[in-house]
Amino acid sequence: MNGLPKTMRRGPWRYLGDGDILVAAGITLLALVGSLGLLYVAHFVRVWRVATLSPVRSRAPQTLLVFGRKLVGGQLEADFISRLDRARVQARDGLAPHVLLLGGRSDGGPISEAEAGRRWLQDGGWPAEVPLTLEQESIDSLENLRHAREILRCDAGLPSVALVTSRYHLARCLYLARRLAFEATPVAAEPAFPGGARYIRRMALEAGYLMWIDMGFRWARLTGNQRVVERLS
Known part of the structure; x- marks a missing residue:
């Protein structure tokens, strides 16, 4: 895995040496062919519905989980900025008692996505009464959420959370x-x-990711593969 080029250490490529993930990919391909593409269409419709119907505002105050995006030359790109801007609006409106910025060093640079996001938010004015916590160890959405769970877990369990990210990314998250x-x-980053x-x-790419994850989980549960089940539990 460490021998992979930097550009392949993020997203699905980083799992090329993981047998469980490759089995899931094979099962997904078989399901795609066996259903004549209908299962993929169903996942695409799911991604589409979540993308088009998600609100831009929480109904009540919730902890915000703001998903990072790969930095480009150490700089934030447009999708990440729209996510951060949505979080700031939520915080200023009193709908974010706690904000958790997610994302590690995806581009191999000196700072994490989460730290870059924190600097951008504070440079633009951030309400002092709303704490910002950084999760800086992850490089994909599953790791984002697993690490966030460890940070937020307490005796009372997990708080209700709002997931702030781009509309295309919401269904998978x-x-x-x-x-x-x-x-x-x-909570959708873009206003429309x-x-x-x-x-x-x-x-379309997100629908493929979602189908891959879902089929892999279902297959693991069917075959009793606890390694995979525990990754998603």
Whole structure:
């Protein structure tokens, strides 16, 4: 795994040496072919519905989990900025008693996504009464949530959380959060569904990720593979 180029140490490529993940990929491919693509379509519709129907505001105060995005030359790109801006609006409106910024050193640079996000928020004015906590060890959405769970867990259990991320990314984050026992609701970063070819491509890719995760989990549960079940529990 350490021999992979830096550009392949993020996302699905980092699992090329993981037999369980490769089995899940094979099962997903078989399911795709066996269903004549209908299972993929169902996952795409799920991604589409969450992307288009998610609100931009929590109904009540909740801990915010703000998902990072890979830095480009140490700088924040547009999707990440829109997520941070949404978190700031929530905090200023009194809907975020605690904000957790998620994301490690995805680009190999000196600072994490979470730290870059914190600096951007504080430079633009952040309400002093709202604490910012950084989760800086993860490089994918599942790790984001597993580490967030450890940070937030207390004797009373886990708090209700709002997942703040780009619309195309919400369905996967919501699926993973609920698997990890979060009471989670989605909050979309963008004020409205952007549309356009780039966004449709992103959603198509997310549908593939979501199908891969879901089919892998179902197969692991069916075959009693506790290693995989425990990753998503």
